[in-house]
Amino acid sequence: MSNLLDIYQRLLAHYGNRNWWPADTPFEVIIGAILTQNTNWNNVEKAIVNLRRVNALTNDAILKLDQEALEQLIRPSGFFRQKAERLQLFCRYLQKHHQGNLDHLFDQELNRVRDELLRLKGIGPETADSILLYAGQHLSFVVDAYTYRLFGRLGILSGKEKYGFVRDFFMSQLPDDIQLYNEYHALIVIHCKDFCRKKPLCQNCPCADICPEKQPN
Ligand code: SF4
Structure with a gap:
């Protein structure tokens, strides 16, 4: 099973920095x-x-x-x-x-x-x-439905875990780096919009070689 940092690096290499959140203040x-x-x-x-x-x-x-x-x-x-x-x-x-x-x-x-x-x-x-x-620039990982979808398909989550468990899991596995937390959540969102959709487009997915649920499309 790939680790969270490896997946982060793959997504970052593919999409680049997302510089979230889209707001002025x-x-x-x-x-x-x-x-x-x-x-x-x-x-x-x-x-x-x-x-x-x-x-x-x-x-x-x-x-x-x-x-x-x-x-x-x-x-x-x-x-x-x-x-x-x-x-x-x-x-x-x-x-x-x-x-x-x-x-x-x-x-x-x-x-x-x-x-x-x-x-x-x-x-x-x-x-x-x-x-x-x-x-607030606090070290607090954001979990959303995309997180469950992507990491479920990658075999890291079962989908039955509670929010707090998933947040604690990410925070225990990742370095204490606010910028990384910031980018990682944004990368998960873009990846689930671009590739790992409800009906996934697996062909050029940057995680295809490590994904147990890769579809032959
Ligand atoms: S290979 Fe397909 S199912 Fe797996 S992460 Fe990529 S888009 Fe999602």
Whole structure:
């Protein structure tokens, strides 16, 4: 069985650095991480363009919007009522407990910030870890459905493992390197979009020679 670092090197050699997350500020990363739940990134981008147009990509600005106005701005991202509520809950929490200051939130120890995020309605482990890694520069590996798909096919996961187990497994096997965590998750995403799709395109896959589930297409 290939190790996680070998797979990372293969993906990196094939795709190059992905330089994620596509955002200008840590706060924009957080907005994107909440809006991307249950939708694709193209829809999130439309919502972010709307927020940028009215200068609403800050904690203060989101708090000043009434819920209905926020809902309309983020409507393209789907589940817009639920997501507007989640965004405002996050912003109110940040304001109340961290003076609206992201550095104040992120300057805490990893598990403490993670617990705070996970206590907020609508922030599950994948969203929390995306926020921690890409906005907070914390060493927290992001696991998503693509991770289960790719590493399941490569014979490393069975698919039945819980989120926390998979995250711990990656974090125990990989060096403590935030940039590597950042790139690895992004590489898994691009690989599952380009090659390891639901119906995989195995022909030129950079992992084909080590994949037990390689298809003859
Ligand atoms: S060989 Fe096919 S199934 Fe295996 S990792 Fe590559 S694309 Fe996925």
